[in-house]
Amino acid sequence: MSDQPAANVIEVERVLAETDRPTFQAMLLALCGLCLLIDGFDAQAMGYVAPSVIAEWHVAKTALGPVFSASLFGMLLGALGLSVLADRIGRRPVLVGATFFFSLSMLATPFVATIPALITLRFITGLGLGCIMPNAMALVGEFSTPAHRVKRMMMVSCGFMLGAPVAELFRAGRGPVTLIVWAISFMNLIVLYFLSNWLPTVMRDAGYTPGTAVIVGTVLQTGGVTGTLLLGWFIERVGFVRVLFACFSLAAFAVGTIGAVAHVLPWLLVVVFAGGFCVVGGQPAVNALAGHFYPTALRSTGIGWSLGIGRIGSVIGPLVGGQLIALNWSNAALFHAAALPVLCSALLVVVLAGATRPPSRASEAEPA
Template identity: 35%
Template sequence: MTNQPSIDVTAFIDRQRVSRFQAAIIVLCFLIVAIDGFDTAAIGFIAPVIRTHWQLAPSQLGSVFGAGLAGLMAGALLFGPFGDRIGRKRLLLWCVSGFGIASVASAFSPSLSWLIALRFLTGLGLGGAMPNAITLTSEYCPASRRSFLVTTMFCGFTIGSALGGFVAAALIEEFGWRSVLLAGGVAPLVLVPVLVWRLPESVRYLVTQGGARDRIAATLARIAPEPMLATATFATFATPNGAASGSPVARLFRPDLLRGTLLLWLAFFMSLLVIYLLSSWLPTLLRGTGASLRTAALVTAMFQVGGTLGAIVLGWLMDRFNPHYVLALSYAAAGVFVAAIGSLAASPWLAALAVFAAGFCVSGSQVGANALSAAFYPTDCRATGVSWANGIGRMGSVVGSLAGGAMLTMGLTLSALFFVVGVPAVIAGLSMAVLGWHRAKRASSMQAAGLAGP
């Protein structure tokens, strides 16, 4: 065969409208992260019942939370590289099946020790699934709408979290706390056959791995059935010399990626520190002002509501303006709104507005940062890059969960406490601004040298 057209699959996807095939991928990944959100939130709702059931001390109950967070961190760090080695779809199937089985098993835990161990295993699967869902979605979205579509997909997490509260409230009263874990395990196991049937492998991954030409052509034809696909050869954006050598983790530290990797890690660590500190301690802090349990719960819920709306709005803005500076400004604003909560806590309505705005900026920015990290890394280490950024961020979530209690024991005033909590958000914004400046400078230098760059 002579004169075969060569198609760059990345450019092919970028110039197409979003097809029903791509929309189905986004929906399936939305369901994966929604189940993740459900599980993350549900354990908080059943914790008081577990404490009563087994007569647990607060420190023992904390071990249940800590096991899940440790599993999420380990899953992100361990399973990310496998997504770049064996494919996004295969790893997603393993992770979704794994956390489904572990959650079902945890529903039958005979003791606290068993529950802690199974919560860790559940976290492992959840930690590996989320970054690969982000990666797969990103690789099927056209560049002009990628940030908006990825952040919209990731809203499944906050929606799943909200659903976890409603389902837990309904099931615990009728069937007990074990039924919530059972529901959280059955849902992913029911989803697995659908993923096997309808979820494709990343076409960019197939090209980099030398996948079968007919399989690549058939996948692209489901996006846009162009006649040339039948005889074309396929490629993707060129990667730097040596990019595919070494482990996927080592590739994150290539000279062209090192600075960006460290700045993304700093942003993720600081961002998730703030998010988990507020999620864990805000109800307790509000109760300390004399607010009722109901008022504290409603005000805290505005954080997730703001985060969902923020993810969609910021994703839309990131597709129209420099995404680094959009996130930098949003994180900086989050620092201001978080600091304001302390001064407004005595007024529930004003506190709710400040919490909503803080969620809009910091949670919305964290979702946007996931989309940005997926766009930053090349195909050969994208799943690893997104997973490790999330894994480092999970370390921040552990620090945030512990820091709230530490600051309370220090006797800080509410205003001083929330001011301190706002500082990491500003640091995250600065890291995004520096990353944007660095990438713009590097792109300008490469353009002047007549080279193509990421």
């Protein structure tokens, strides 16, 4: 038996990376991008309709805090649970099933007429939405060559488990980076969903018309799309650490300045765009960092748990924002407070630099 030749071993990741299938890859990118487009639309929609809901239902602004957080809490549970299922039975069936599920829930949303019913339906919708980004990014990453993987995973973010337990994320020296990436995602999503949900309402209270307030919210997301596309290009050239540190440092300044320039529309649009570029655009970079750091067997788990833990921040952001507004904080104080978590993200990137080795061409697991 010892004289028999060893069985040939096929390295699936290497074969996929070396296979040139441009038409298939373009279709996969487009389909996953459409799934994330719907995900992004649902995440922002409540922020845009919040002023109208407040006026038509005659409810206090603070009543919408739990509504904003309900879908985000559902996303948290969906990302943690369905990413595990995806790595066991396949990403495609989970992605298709979740998309069908949350689409039905979204269609039912306009027919509710009470805050409790809206909270319940938003939570149910979030359960399906939670697995969209991790599975879409994992699929695109696996069918991309190493030279284009980061850029394509971040591009698809415009528009997560494995057979191994979550403990694998902390083995083989991955523990420190896992915790740091979770913390960065947590801090950044606090700010992202505070801005996405409350910015139009705060701007309307600042004296702008509903149309202008919506434009301000749209500029935030436009900056996010621009940041997602450009940051991937920069990361592939100078690395995650340098780009993310600069990104979150600028974000802290931009977000902290919104309240001070809220009365001057041109400057308001500039700083909101910059904040969207760095905060909204920076989150796909954090997701791509998780996908780039972990090996193939842990990629969906790594992205899923990074987003899942980060979603805790997305639940906290709208709730805390609503409470600060209820306490009649000034716009300046409100956005100064919002800048603190993203400043923490910048400092955590410095810690990340110390926890990772210098980049090596021989290893794809180097995030810096």
